[in-house]
Amino acid sequence: MTRGPVTDQGFTRAKIKIASIDIDQDLRRIDAAASQLQDSGHLAVDAMTAYDAQTGPAAASRLANCGLWWFEDVCDPLDFETQAKIAAAYCGSIAAGEALFSHAEAKLLNLYGGIQKDKDILVFDPVHCYGLPGYLRIVEHLTSEGWPRQALWPHGGHLFSLHVVAALGLGGAEVTPFAFRPFRGLPDHKGVTAGYADLPQAPGISFEMHTEARQLFRTAFSLH
Numbered sequence: 714m715t716r717g718p719v720t721d722q723g724f725t726r727a728k729i730k731i732a733s734i735d736i737d738q739d740l741r742r743i744d745a746a747a748s749q750l751q752d753s754g755h756l757a758v759d760a761m762t763a764y765d766a767q768t769g770p771a772a773a774s775r776l777a778n779c780g781l782w783w784f785e786d787v788c789d790p791l792d793f794e795t796q797a798k799i800a801a802a803y804c805g806s807i808a809a810g811e812a813l814f815s816h817a818e819a820k821l822l823n824l825y826g827g828i829q830k831d832k833d834i835l836v837f838d839p840v841h842c843y844g845l846p847g848y849l850r851i852v853e854h855l856t857s858e859g860w861p862r863q864a865l866w867p868h869g870g871h872l873f874s875l876h877v878v879a880a881l882g883l884g885g886a887e888v889t890p891f892a893f894r895p896f897r898g899l900p901d902h903k904g905v906t907a908g909y910a911d912l913p914q915a916p917g918i919s920f921e922m923h924t925e926a927r928q929l930f931r932t933a934f935s936l937h
Contacts (some may be wrong), residue, residue, distance in 0.1 A: 719749070722890055723905035726755040726782060732763035736775050737895055743779055757782040760813060764788045766795045773803040783808040783834050787862040791818075797827025808834035811868040814841045819851040830860050834884070839877050852881060871896045872926070874917045875910065886910075895925030 714873050719727050729746050733887060739758075747753040756780055769788050775782055785808035788795045800807045807828055813819060816935040818835065823830065828835075835855065839848035848867075863884040867874040872891030878886040888898045888910060899905070900913050900922040913922055920926045 719890065720751075723907065724888070724890075725751060725908035727758070728757040728759055728782075728785070728887070730761060731758045732760040732772070740775065740779070743776075743781075743874055747779075754780050757785060757806075757808065759785040759803065760787055762786045762789055764795075764799075765792070766798070769795055769799045773799050777804050779805075781805050785809070785834075785836065786811055790822075792894055793821065793827075794823035796822075797825060800829070800833070802828035806832050806834055806864070808836050810835045810837040813827060813837065815843065816846075816847065816850040816854060821853060823855060823860075830858075830864065835860065835865050836868040837865070839874055840869060840871070845877065848877065852883075866905065872900070872918050872920065875899075876912065879912055895923075896930045897925070898923075 715854070727746060727750060729742065743756065748856055749755045750756055758776070760772070764787055766788075773784065783806040783937070784803060787799050787807065787809070790809070790812035791854065795848065796807075809822060809826060809828055810819065819835075834911075836895040837848060837851055839845055842848040842851060849859070852862075852865060853866070860917075861921055862882050865881075866885050866887070867877055868881065875886045875888065877925060888899060888905065891897065899910055900919040901924055903911055903913060903922075911935040913919055915922060920930065
């Protein structure tokens with residue numbers, strides 16, 4: 714098997730964007746991406762809320778046979794009716810919550826979004842949810858409603874989410890090795906091994922141990 718740059722860096726799972734082109738082209742892209750992973754079920758797709766009540770069910774039907782890790786941000790985040798219909802019809806895991814930013818919205822998603830505790834994924838972003846206090850309220854509420862902590866995978870791909878996952882014992886964190894400079898990737902001299910990252914034993918969230926982030930702060934605040 715030809716190994717790509719992501720798997721060369723120790724990652725065992727990946728996510729790609731879909732829904733900006735024809736579904737047939739997306740299916741070919743999915744096949745190509747999945748072929749670079751050791752398990753076809755280790756690829757997730759993110760529709761970036763592009764589908765609606767007409768296009769969403771059709772896309773879900775086409776994606777059902779792909780064996781995806783999860784199908785993320787299917788439709789407008791507040792269109793709970795469409796979300797629920799697709800979640801009910803789609804046999805795989807749905808991921809939702811990235812574009813919802815409050816405790817109240819999390820409660821609505823849980824009540825009306827059709828997501829299921831035994832298979833679906835919650836991807837609220839701690840930074841967007843009024844910071845850590847707001848995110849903790851969401852976690853506390855959802856776990857009290859029976860959601861396992863392993864179902865929470867914070868969105869972001871940044872150092873903060875990585876530390877939140879480690880501190881709260883959540884399912885896992887996105888790591889973005891190529892985009893979102895200067896906060897991409899991991900602290901210096903830390904990598905991914907067989908899908909797991911080792912965090913440094915240092916105070917804070919590792920900005921001081923991340924060259925690109927440290928240089929940005931030095932420039933922005935004239936630090937020497």
